[in-house]
Each structure stands twice: as structure tokens, then as C-alpha cells.
Amino acid sequence: MQLKEQETIEKINKIRNEKSVYIIAHYYQRGEIQDIADFVGDSYAMAVAARNSSADIILVAGVDFMAESAAILCPDKMVLSPEPAATCPMANSIDISDVLRFKQEHPDGLVVSYVNTPAVIKAVSDICVTSSNAVKIIEKLPRDVRILFIPDENLGRFAASKLDRPLDFYPSRCPIHAAVTRDDILQLKAQHPDAEVLVHPECAPEVIDLADYTGSTSGIIDYAVNSEKNKFIIGTECGVMHKIRQISPDKELILAERELICPNMKSITLNKILHSLETLQTRITVPEDIRAKAAIALEKMIEYAAM
Numbered sequence: 001m002q003l004k005e006q007e008t009i010e011k012i013n014k015i016r017n018e019k020s021v022y023i024i025a026h027y028y029q030r031g032e033i034q035d036i037a038d039f040v041g042d043s044y045a046m047a048v049a050a051r052n053s054s055a056d057i058i059l060v061a062g063v064d065f066m067a068e069s070a071a072i073l074c075p076d077k078m079v080l081s082p083e084p085a086a087t088c089p090m091a092n093s094i095d096i097s098d099v100l101r102f103k104q105e106h107p108d109g110l111v112v113s114y115v116n117t118p119a120v121i122k123a124v125s126d127i128c129v130t131s132s133n134a135v136k137i138i139e140k141l142p143r144d145v146r147i148l149f150i151p152d153e154n155l156g157r158f159a160a161s162k163l164d165r166p167l168d169f170y171p172s173r174c175p176i177h178a179a180v181t182r183d184d185i186l187q188l189k190a191q192h193p194d195a196e197v198l199v200h201p202e203c204a205p206e207v208i209d210l211a212d213y214t215g216s217t218s219g220i221i222d223y224a225v226n227s228e229k230n231k232f233i234i235g236t237e238c239g240v241m242h243k244i245r246q247i248s249p250d251k252e253l254i255l256a257e258r259e260l261i262c263p264n265m266k267s268i269t270l271n272k273i274l275h276s277l278e279t280l281q282t283r284i285t286v287p288e289d290i291r292a293k294a295a296i297a298l299e300k301m302i303e304y305a306a307m
């Protein structure tokens with residue numbers, strides 16, 4: 001670790017000792033940020049951690065919808081984003097008029113929104129899901145109603161195939177996971193026949209078809225560290241490799257595609273976290289009328305996921 005980085009961490013820790021601060025980071029964050037966080041998890045675990053935290057200040061090291069989810073679930077706390085420009089292009093691809101049209105055309109239908117959505121979209125959704133619980137939650141919804149799944153078509157198709165039920169999809173994908181191709185996996189499998197393929201459900205269906213395991217970031221980490229195998233082809237953002245290597249340093253990890261790096265996630269740095277804690281900026285808030293409705297969809301997710 002460089003001296004400058006150590007100094008930045010010491011300054012962050014000094015503020016933490018003086019104020020009631022809880023730092024939550026996603027597994028796609030830089031390794032040095034995961035290392036200083038109070039909690040590291042996938043988007044579902046981050047939402048629950050924020051909700052259960054007793055700290056006055058919650059700093060969210062993740063993209064915009066993650067900080068918004070914390071603000072929705074914790075209206076009495078100060079929620080900080082160290083880089084408010086860190087956004088998720090997939091989350092922001094939804095046109096609300098498409099969602100409202102579905103609701104108008106299908107009054108009994110349900111809108112299931114991936115947690116990767118802005119607050120205004122959560123506010124018109126019936127329930128939220130994450131990649132770790134989409135299948136489990138949709139399974140609990142009535143089978144005779146039409147469901148619009150937004151925004152990630154690949155995750156929606158994965159859930160639909162697991163549940164053997166049709167869903168309406170939205171034409172949007174994560175550009176990072178969608179970059180992994182079937183050829184990438186086939187080539188790596190040929191080079192490393194002893195490796196298992198672990199992919200995120202945001203990958204394309206033809207990639208998922210080649211996987212030994214498909215799951216959320218936390219699912220992939222758990223699978224890799226608990227498997228008897230020692231070599232894995234990783235089909236999700238490279239940040240998960242930091243946690244796997246910490247727990248199981250002897251495992252060999254091969255990234256499925258060289259560009260599996262989310263630039264928005266990686267735009268957050270230790271210096272930005274320090275600046276955010278020093279200035280208490282940027283504070284993330286959601287207008288109360290939207291927050292209250294969005295909280296219903298998020299709380300319903302937490303309730304259904306626990307059932």
C-alpha cells in the first residue's frame with residue numbers, strides 16, 4: 001500500500017471515530033474500498049444493511065440506485081454518495097411511460113423491478129427484486145397474472161426459464177455483462193478444461209447455458225470459495241475476484257472477458273470517500289411522495305425474500 005493511500009485511510013478512520021458513520025460497499029468496488037468498508041455485499045445485502053444500520057451517516061460506495069435505495073429505506077439518516085455521477089446505464093434506461101402503459105393495459109398485472117432502477121420507477125413498481133432473489137420472489141407471485149420485468153432482459157429471461165413461466169421483458173441489458181459472448185466462454189473452456197464457469201444472470205442466455213453455476217455476486221463468491229475445484233472462469237464484474245482471493249488465495253480465477261470492468265463502479269475512489277465524509281456531500285434524498293411509494297416495493301422485496 002502506498003503512503004498516500006495509507007494517509008487517506010487514516011483520515012477516513014479519524015472521521016469514523018468522531019462521527020457515527022457506516023460505509024457500505026458493493027462487491028464491484030475497488031479492492032481498497034472493499035477493505036475499508038464496514039459492510040460489503042450485493043445490492044440486496046446492501047439495502048438490508050443500510051436499513052438495519054444504527055449509524056447517523058451511511059456512505060454508499062456503489063452506483064446511484066444503491067445510494068437511492070438506502071435513502072428510500074432510511075429517511076431519517078444522512079445518506080452520502082462519494083460520486084453522484086456514478087450511475088448505472090441500465091437502471092436509467094427505463095422510460096416511465098412504458099411502465100405506466102403496461103399498468104393501464106393490464107390493470108391486474110404486476111410490475112417487478114430489478115433493484116437497478118431509479119426511485120421514480122420503484123415508486124410505480126409492485127415489488128423489487130435483485131439477482132439473488134428474483135427467482136424466489138417471482139415464484140411467490142400469482143401465476144395467472146401478467147408480469148412486466150424491468151429493466152434487465154437477461155435476468156428476466158433467466159428467472160422465466162427457471163420458473164417455466166412467461167414474463168414480459170424490457171429491452172435493456174447491463175452493457176458490462178452483455179459483453180461476455182458464448183465464444184469467449186467456449187475459448188476459455190478449451191484452454192482451461194478443468195475450470196468451472198461461474199456467471200451472473202445479467203449475462204446473455206447463450207452464455208448462461210454454458211455455465212456450471214449462475215448466480216448473484218454473493219452467490220458466485222460463495223460458490224467459488226466453497227467448491228472443491230480450484231479454477232474458475234468468472235463471468236461477472238472483476239470486483240468479485242477481490243473477495244474470492246481474500247478468502248481463498250489459492251484459487252485460480254480467469255475473467256471471462258477482459259473488459260468486465262464497470263467504469264461507474266470504479267469511478268469511486270478512497271479520496272472521493274474522504275472528501276464526501278469531510279464535506280458531508282453529496283447527500284442523496286428522494287422526494288417524500290416518491291420515497292414512500294418506492295419504500296413499499298423495496299420493503300416487500302425484503303419481506304418476500306425472507307419467506
Ligand code: SF4
Nearest residue numbers: 063088089174176262
Ligand atoms: S455492472 Fe452493469 S448493472 Fe452493475 S452498475 Fe455497472 S452497468 Fe449497472
